[in-house]
Amino acid sequence: MTAYVDTYYKRTLSSDAAYPALSGRHDVDVCIVGGGLAGLTTALELARRGHAVTVAEARRVAWGASGRNGGFVSPGWAARADQIRRLVGIDHAKALFRLSMEGVSMVVEAIRDLGIADANVRAGILRVSRYENEAALKIQRDEQEAEFGRKLRLLSRDEVRSLLVSKKYHEGLLDEGSFHFHPLNYARALAREIVRLGGSVHEDTPIVSADLASAEKRLRTPAGEVRARTVVLAGGGYTDSIAPSLRRSFLPIATYVVLSELAPELIAGAIRTQAGVSDGRRAGDYYRVVDGMLLWGGRITTRTTDPRDIAAVIRHEMVTTYPQLEGLKVEAAWSGLMAYARHLMPLIGPVMPNVWSCTAFGGHGLNTTAIGARVVAEAISGDSDRYRLFEPFGFLWNGGPFGTAAVQLTYWAYQGMDFLREWRSARA
Structure with a gap:
């Protein structure tokens, strides 16, 4: 059985019970490829509608980005609001934001209805600016x-x-309406509910070949x-070659997280809130206190760097932000692949008859995987056509090696712009 990557979440799993690899022939209504949050939520939504479903996961439930991310749950998309408005217009953009809010509500309801106590919910997400930004934040608060x-509190x-x-x-x-939690325990609870409803979940079950045209x-x-009859492709950054057209529509991007040693008193001298924290930079950091340790994420690359190498870079950012944490040691470091489309919106919709995409949630996945899964399930069941809200973004070619280079250059450009804004603010 494939082991989970060594992360804070793996270390604090409530149960590591495994699901059997698929063997023999299985006839179902819908096969979901990928057992991350998108695939599991799609399967759960379909099972609740009476469909016979099976989830085929190549490794373990939520083995990839779904089970080793920052754990922040809040409305929004990876694409910025102004970018979405420019492409689809104000009313359409508002409808999409409401969908993202529904995704947050879905996670809240699942935790409540399934009694997922080990999700370890902590209220509050604090988004801070590293430069003078009061006027813009007031506008954002009032518009929201x-x-x-939404009730957002502006802090001086x-x-x-x-x-x-x-x-x-x-x-x-x-x-205070958003929160952070344990995504791996949450995902495993979804898998248990799928099985309880009569569906099946299979780990260590890669798809080696597929006939999707029949x-x-x-x-x-x-x-x-x-x-x-129907297939849903929800493999995220680990999607392989069974659907080449979909695979060409996004790039796998690596992100990195470190976990500090246990040092509650030292950390409390720097961070005096239980809210999750993220800064306003496009190339920014996010972090939160967990069980007396500091979980800190940031940085993206278009190659999978050894987490031990990137840990030093992230630790430097941590200590630059909080010099009083100079003596805080890093206990563990890990990376994971997210899927990003060029437009930074999810790839939701049909890729061929009765084959659906529900992927590319990189950068803002814990609410968007939920609502993306729901609209796909609604479409398969004939309940709604809300998936059409994503049609304007399309399945664009990722650019191949040129796209990879463009992503890295764009990230470096964002870092440069972030630095310039901070420098100007410091001199003002």
């Missing part, structure tokens, strides 16, 4: 309340620095075969 009824620089003892930070917006889809695994 007027249009969507003094208020921010009373919670985060760092000269790097200026103003911030505190969203009316009856046939997907072969090392020890068996699945035959289904």
Whole structure:
């Protein structure tokens, strides 16, 4: 059985019970390829609608980005709001944001209805600015309340620095309706519910070949075969070659996370809030206190760098932000692949008859995987056509090696712009 990568989440799993690899022939209504949050939620939504479903996961449930991310759950998409508005218009953009809010509600409801106590929910996401930004934050707060009824609290620089003892930070917006949690325990609870409803989940079950063009889809695994009317592709950054057209529509991007040693008193001298924290930079950091340790994420690359190498870079960022944490040691470091489309929106919709994509949630996946899965399940069941809200973004070619280079150059450009804004603010 494939082992989970050594992360904070793996170390604090409530149960490591395994699901059997698929063997023999299985006939189902829908086969979901990929057992991350997108695939599991799709399967759960379909099972609740009476469909016979099976999930084929190449490694373990939530083995990839779904089970080793920052754990932040809040509305929004990876693409910035102004970028979405420019492409689809104001009303369409508002509809998409409401979908993202529904995704947050879905996670909240699942934790409540399934009694997922080991999700370890902690309220609050604090988004802080590393440069003077009060006017823009006031506009954002007021727009969010007027249009969507969200209550965001604007914190002054003094208020921010009373919670985060760092000269790097200026103003911030505190969203007490958002939260952070244990995504791996959450994902495994979804898998248990799928099985309880009569569906099946199979780990260590890669799809080695597939006939997706026929009316009856046939997907072969090392020890068996699945035959289904409908297939959902939800492999994220680990999607392989069974659907080449989809694979060419996104890039796998690596992100990195470190976990500090246990040092509650030292950390409390710098971070005096239980809210998750992220800064306003496009190439920014996110972090939160977990069980007296500091979980800190950031950085993306277009290649899978050894986490031991990147840990030093992230630790430097941590200590630059909080010099009082100079003596804090890194206990563990890990990376994971996310899927990013060029437009930074998910790839949701049909890729061929009765073959659906539900992937590319990189950068903002914990709410968007939920709602993306729901609209795909609604479409398969004939309940709605809300998936069409994603049609304007399309399945664009990722650019191949040129796309990879463009992503890295864009990230470096964002870092440069972030640095320039901070420098100007410091001189003002």
